[in-house]
Amino acid sequence: MAEVHISSCPLNCWDTCGFKVTVDGGKVIKVEGDDLHPITQGKICGRGRMLEARTNSKERLLYPLKKVNGEWTRVSWEQALDEIAEKMRKIKNKYGTTAVLHSHDYANNGLLKNLDRRFFNCYGGVTELTGSLCWGAGIEAQTWDFGNSYSHAPEDIYNSKHVIIWGRNVARTNMHLFGHLQSAKKQGIKLVVIDPIFNQTAQMADMYVSVTPGMDGFLAIGIMKELLRLGLEDRNFIENYTIGFEDVQTLLQSITIEEIEQLTGVERDTITSLAFIYGNRPTMTYLGLGMQRYANGGNTIRLIDALVAMSGNIGIRGGGANFGNLQVGQSFNIAALTLPERKTKSRTFTMMKQAEGILQATDPGIKMIIVTCGNPLTQVPNTNVVKRAFQSVETVVVLEQFMTDTAQLADYVLPTTTVFEEEDIYYSSMYHAYVNYGPALVQPPGEAKPDLWIWTQLANRLGFGADFSFSRDEFLQMGLSGLEKYGITLERLKKEKHLLLPVKPVPWDDYTFQTPSGKFEFTSLLAKKKGIDGQLKMMYPAESEAENKELAKKYPYRLLTIHPLRSNHSQHYHLIESMQSIKIEVSRDIAEEKGLEDGDKAKVFNDRGQLVGTVKILKKAHRKVINIDEGQWEKFGGSVNVLTSDRESDNGQGSTLYDCLVNIEKISE
Numbered sequence: 025m026a027e028v029h030i031s032s033c034p035l036n037c038w039d040t041c042g043f044k045v046t047v048d049g050g051k052v053i054k055v056e057g058d059d060l061h062p063i064t065q066g067k068i069c070g071r072g073r074m075l076e077a078r079t080n081s082k083e084r085l086l087y088p089l090k091k092v093n094g095e096w097t098r099v100s101w102e103q104a105l106d107e108i109a110e111k112m113r114k115i116k117n118k119y120g121t122t123a124v125l126h127s128h129d130y131a132n133n134g135l136l137k138n139l140d141r142r143f144f145n146c147y148g149g150v151t152e153l154t155g156s157l158c159w160g161a162g163i164e165a166q167t168w169d170f171g172n173s174y175s176h177a178p179e180d181i182y183n184s185k186h187v188i189i190w191g192r193n194v195a196r197t198n199m200h201l202f203g204h205l206q207s208a209k210k211q212g213i214k215l216v217v218i219d220p221i222f223n224q225t226a227q228m229a230d231m232y233v234s235v236t237p238g239m240d241g242f243l244a245i246g247i248m249k250e251l252l253r254l255g256l257e258d259r260n261f262i263e264n265y266t267i268g269f270e271d272v273q274t275l276l277q278s279i280t281i282e283e284i285e286q287l288t289g290v291e292r293d294t295i296t297s298l299a300f301i302y303g304n305r306p307t308m309t310y311l312g313l314g315m316q317r318y319a320n321g322g323n324t325i326r327l328i329d330a331l332v333a334m335s336g337n338i339g340i341r342g343g344g345a346n347f348g349n350l351q352v353g354q355s356f357n358i359a360a361l362t363l364p365e366r367k368t369k370s371r372t373f374t375m376m377k378q379a380e381g382i383l384q385a386t387d388p389g390i391k392m393i394i395v396t397c398g399n400p401l402t403q404v405p406n407t408n409v410v411k412r413a414f415q416s417v418e419t420v421v422v423l424e425q426f427m428t429d430t431a432q433l434a435d436y437v438l439p440t441t442t443v444f445e446e447e448d449i450y451y452s453s454m455y456h457a458y459v460n461y462g463p464a465l466v467q468p469p470g471e472a473k474p475d476l477w478i479w480t481q482l483a484n485r486l487g488f489g490a491d492f493s494f495s496r497d498e499f500l501q502m503g504l505s506g507l508e509k510y511g512i513t514l515e516r517l518k519k520e521k522h523l524l525l526p527v528k529p530v531p532w533d534d535y536t537f538q539t540p541s542g543k544f545e546f547t548s549l550l551a552k553k554k555g556i557d558g559q560l561k562m563m564y565p566a567e568s569e570a571e572n573k574e575l576a577k578k579y580p581y582r583l584l585t586i587h588p589l590r591s592n593h594s595q596h597y598h599l600i601e602s603m604q605s606i607k608i609e610v611s612r613d614i615a616e617e618k619g620l621e622d623g624d625k626a627k628v629f630n631d632r633g634q635l636v637g638t639v640k641i642l643k644k645a646h647r648k649v650i651n652i653d654e655g656q657w658e659k660f661g662g663s664v665n666v667l668t669s670d671r672e673s674d675n676g677q678g679s680t681l682y683d684c685l686v687n688i689e690k691i692s693e
């Protein structure tokens with residue numbers, strides 16, 4: 025008989041939904057939204073529902089595989105684990121532990137997914153990746169400004185007079201915020217959307233502002249100029265709770281509104297209207313991730329933070345510069361799970377430059393890569409170089425559920441369980457502060473195993489099995505250990521299914537910031553400590569007319585690589601036939617310039633690579649914009665990252681995936 029269980033979405037998404045999962049005959053047959061989850065309220069997206077198909081797919085990896093003479097051969101777990109452990113032992117003895125690279129990402133938000141780091145720390149410390157492809161520049165920027173990256177509780181939106189959605193298509197990526205926007209609008213709260221693409225969120229806005237991609241920071245400068253001209257800034261906040269305001273004033277004086285109009289494509293009247301909106305507190309700003317994926321991305325987020333601060337929208341109900349909400353992840357005792365003190369050696373590559381790191385590493389070179397929770401062959405920029413780098417390494421081990429592009433390149437593929445086949449707890453440091461419980465509901469197919477089982481087996485073989493001699497419950501309790509004083513225990517979580525973490529619904533309401541000065545820093549002392557001038561700047565994307573005229577002439581269009589609607593990054597493409605081709609979305613202006621029509625075949629290209637796909641004309645978008653959704657598999661046309669650059673953001677922690685100029689040509693069938 026069918027049974028319904030409460031579980032959680034594990035996907036890397038703002039919403040971390042609660043699930044209602046129907047199991048019949050030992051099989052997951054339906055995934056729906058949990059009506060009782062305060063955020064989910066019974067509604068989930070197609071990506072979450074697809075986890076049923078993902079779990080039951082015939083394409084699941086069922087057995088450990090080893091590549092022998094270029095062909096996959098099924099091997100026993102004993103053989104795979106013995107051979108991998110033996111290679112790790114030899115590498116450690118001959119080259120040292122940092123000859124192993126741990127390449128990871130965030131395919132799953134489970135707390136116990138952190139145990140891969142425990143394994144590598146107990147091994148002795150490997151080469152690790154720092155920064156993030158996704159939001160690294162913005163997180164670092166907010167750390168410079170506020171000392172941390174915190175967001176307001178979702179329901180605080182109803183305390184706002186105006187909500188600005190700046191570069192985030194919440195209809196596609198943050199559906200429960202979209203629901204709040206609809207309700208807020210009904211209550212008379214005004215909605216402004218700033219985005220180069222007139223997306224589904226923009227369609228419901230009271231005001232839509234199209235901005236030139238990568239120039240959002242200049243728009244913030246323009247609004248700040250107008251705020252000061254109109255006397256709408258919050259003098260009390262600026263004088264008592266900030267440092268470096270004089271540097272901002274100098275910056276604002278160095279550019280005219282006319283120049284800003286030209287750079288951003290936004291007219292003066294609109295800039296003035298935005299200044300009035302910011303000055304009429306409380307105004308809540310939600311920042312997206314795309315605009316910080318540029319060489320000037322950290323500076324862009326800092327300029328928007330500065331605007332929110334200058335207008336007095338920090339620390340008040342209905343305000344905030346809402347980007348990440350790290351107070352959620354910081355609630356857990358990650359150190360107890362990962363044991364950083366066990367590391368005796370370490371080396372880091374940035375996430376963006378991992379390919380270059382692999383190819384250039386000496387003393388020691390990289391001899392083995394182990395990939396967890398990620399698919400770098402589609403997700404890391406400059407795919408052709410990433411491929412070359414991974415192919416250059418003697419042994420690549422991938423823990424996976426499916427034969428992804430990265431798994432295809434591996435020497436060993438170890439089959440792992442899905443969310444419904446292992447117990448864990450789930451949270452996301454992006455939007456709300458609920459932690460969800462996810463029980464093991466069905467048996468894994470074939471010989472697929474949880475990651476934790478794999479780490480334990482390898483640790484036993486490598487002589488540190490004692491560090492893994494704990495049950496899943498014990499590991500979960502370790503991660504929750506700092507929360508017991510608030511009454512948040514595993515026992516309660518198992519019973520109640522979701523619990524609200526003790527985080528501030530209105531961050532910075534005491535105006536005490538986690539920066540070196542304890543104030544909001546327009547000029548960052550933390551940046552200065554790192555040897556970087558911490559002042560806000562006038563900065564352009566690296567691939568732009570302002571920075572590289574020649575390149576902009578050769579490649580006149582800006583490529584965006586937004587998240588697909590139906591796949592979480594690369595995770596679902598193989599399960600949805602209609603997604604298995606490249607769609608090239610272009611503005612009407614580009615279509616006219618290049619003689620393109622809907623359905624035409626075209627190639628998008630630059631010096632790094634090219635991609636062929638089918639044209640779709642965007643109804644309304646910035647005139648220079650081309651979009652190709654990220655995450656596509658090689659067998660379905662290939663990743664858009666053959667075109668993107670592995671350059672790092674200005675603060676070194678982020679990617680520059682959107683900082684990418686391309687050209688486009690129609691091709692005959």
Ligand code: SF4
Pocket residue numbers: 033034035037038039040041068069070071072073199592
């Ligand atoms: S992908 Fe996001 S919106 Fe969709 S079900 Fe999962 S958490 Fe919810």
